[in-house]
Amino acid sequence: MAVSRMVGARVRRKEDPRLITGAGTYVDDVRRVDMAYLELVRSPYAHARINSIDVSAARDMDGVIDVFVWDDIKDDIGPIPIDAAPSPDMLKPWRQALASGKARLLGDAVAAVVAEDRYVARDAAEAVEVDYEPLDAVVDIEAAIEEGAPLIWEDLGSNMAFRLEPGSEDIDDALAEADNVFSFRYVNQRLIPNPMETRGVVVEPEGGGGLTMWTSTQIPHMLKDRLAAALSIPSNQVRVIAPEVGGGFGCKLNVYPEEYCTALAALRSNRPVKWIEDRSESFLATTHGRGQVNYIDVGVNNDGKVLAIKTKIIADLGAYYQILTAAVPTLSQLMMTGPYDIKAASSELICVFTNKAPTDAYRGAGRPEATYFLERALDQTAQKLGMDPAEIRRRNLIPADQFPYAAPSGVEYDSGDHVTALDKAMEAIDYEGFRREQAAAAEEGRYLGIGLSSYTEICGFGPSNTLGMACWESGTVKIDRAGKVTVLTGASPHGQGQETSFAQLVADDLGVPFDDVIVLHGDTTIVPYGVGTFGSRATVVGGTALRMSTDKVIEKAKLVASHLLEAAPEDMVFQNGAVHVRGAPTQRKTLAEIAEEAHEFQNIPRGVGVEPGLEATSIYDPDAYTFPFGTHIVTVEVDVETGKVSLTRYVAVDDCGKVINPMLVDGQRHGGIVQGIGQALFEGAVYDEDGQLLSGSFMDYAMPIASELVWMETDRTETPTPANPLGIKGIGEAGTIAAAPAVVNAVVDALGSLGIEDIDMPLSPQNVWHAIQSAANGA
């Protein structure tokens, strides 16, 4: 093994030179000869019968190439795939590429227009006349399953998509054994992922009936398979390219109607076709995240020890399933006891259709929701027991000597040292000092608060067999004739920086210069099949596949060298990028020399079982999940006159196991934390009773901006996972999981003296002000 030089080092990114000069190619930057533009006609109602669609005026416009509705394409395209099926009894409505009969959400696409340029396409879309008959919309998820609610899918007879019964029969007995049982209700509001690049698709027909698609996706291979199946094109004639992707956060972990429609538009017109989603369109047409109501009963002894929790999760699926819609809330169930040693837990899950955009993965995907209800419930429990919130956590965190730990949800946590992370965070923020400062400020009529959030999360997906979907990853390492290294990964990074971190890993493993390694990804014709980037899995799973391949390449290099050095293969030693004969370090060949010989193949004897070339491909399907963890602590000051919350300090102690590039890890944490703060303070998809999205643009949907935030003080502990040879747990989602409850806990802590016990997110000035007024009025 080479002396480690790059792994663990702060290395600036290989990706950046093209991105800081404007040379990166995102989907909208792809231009093809004779390219046409697609525009979709979208329903202005959340729920409406479609009586007729008249496309004649649009079709007659100059520059219009094609106009189609569902009837025109229904024989040419299959439904949007559903990958997640957590219940055998779940209702299974299929989503069409274009809606017909009924529009079931605001922005449901009902017709497609293809024109010579995007301005004409927009004009023509406006000329399509649709006769809608508005229907009552299903908006509130608890009202959706009440008797008499309008049905979104009449033929299925219910708005309840499926229900998973509580796992434990004995939960009520376990609760009864506790000194106290406290019951709480929380809302994880709907969020809109909003990567800065919206979605976009370019499709070019290829000779022989195939096609090439450039699309802003996290899962090019998964999309390729599903696209080929839906279009009945042989899958080896479909090429999907994820070019530069401007953020995903889960909402590009999908297969969308627009991808199907753009492909059909290109095939119908036999021309390249581009579709680019407007931001306003994106608010409606791209998947949302969260959307849960959570009930939790906490059985706790007077000393703060939690004996049992009973939870009920009501999840808002939206009008349709996308590929993981049904799976996301089940991750909340898996994480319902978080980092705590709670022996008894049960969870009931009720999944509900509404006339809203489908929910699906959004950074954290099910785990932030669980962490939110658990961390809020712990704070409220502590408050009821007259106990400090840090103390109740300390009494319940899983001790380090209990790992591996079998959680009541059925998963086994790999490794952890949660108390150390809590201690480190409390020391960093000077917890006791803040409590004194808080008391002094209260004397002056100021409202300061501190909030904690301890978390763990399930990451590193697969294993494929327990996850119920293929979730392995491929990794190829090729050393060419000149000794340069090309790495192919089935992961599909879109900002995470694996072109850099994977190059660090491979450069160290092979003992070659970092600059000699390049990492390719995102093109199904270039890269062996892979699953993609989501769920904090890319480095864990994709990195391990690469380690397997560097091991194989080194073994092959030793075999080749043994023939060149005329010594036995077992006497070959690989060290610092070269192979030498054991005990004779001057008898050596560098990897570059070996690569050249392996390609020239003139000095390798026949019949020794060595193939020309020097490369290896490996596929890694994990045997176990990983469980990153940590504690975040935030302090706030609340202006009770205006309801405005100001963040004053933010301390994050995270443990993601071993680290390849600490700069990238911190970057992931910063972004994740701010998305969690966004949920806590700013963001929310607000619908009116008709299903109109009131927060449907950046003017109304408050994205976190720089001046509303606070410096994030980041520290780490490092507990390697035994689940993979790299010891890596994953970091992509930690910040988002931890941040929201920490912030809300801090605000409620600040306002506790006013009698406020809970405020629903987002804690906008308006919502906080109303909570203060309600408390003052004794409501």
Place this chain on the structure above:
Amino acid sequence: MKASISVSVNGTARAAEVEPRLLLVHYLRDALGLTGTHIGCDTSQCGACTVLVNGRSAKSCTMLAVQADGAEVTTIEGLASDGELDPVQEGFWNEHGLQCGFCTPGMIMSVKDLLDRNPDPSEDEIRSGIDGNMCRCTGYQNIIKAVQAAAKA
């Protein structure tokens, strides 16, 4: 009906006949192929399309191409000179001020304007200086570091 415009883009004189409704960002991207300037919204909030017009930052999605008639426009492609990165670009690279990179060109152009007006901004001044530019990846922290590094360069 088309209108004639003359505009200097990254130091090169350009003349074109454009539709009056053509947005400046579409002129830059589609007519000139300068795709480094991105489009992230349609309500002028996100700042991904920020360019310099006569040296001042402007959101090119909120400006018509005809409004740029006679102006000097600088895009991200015009920032590095003779292969040398601008200090703001260097700052973003060194401080990990970008992840997906989509907001980055607009962010960098806004920072150019900010540092031009205020060569030594405080953290708060940087935060308010980039409030017109959204980033979903970085939480802004490393962007602030990048601006500070560029200010020192």
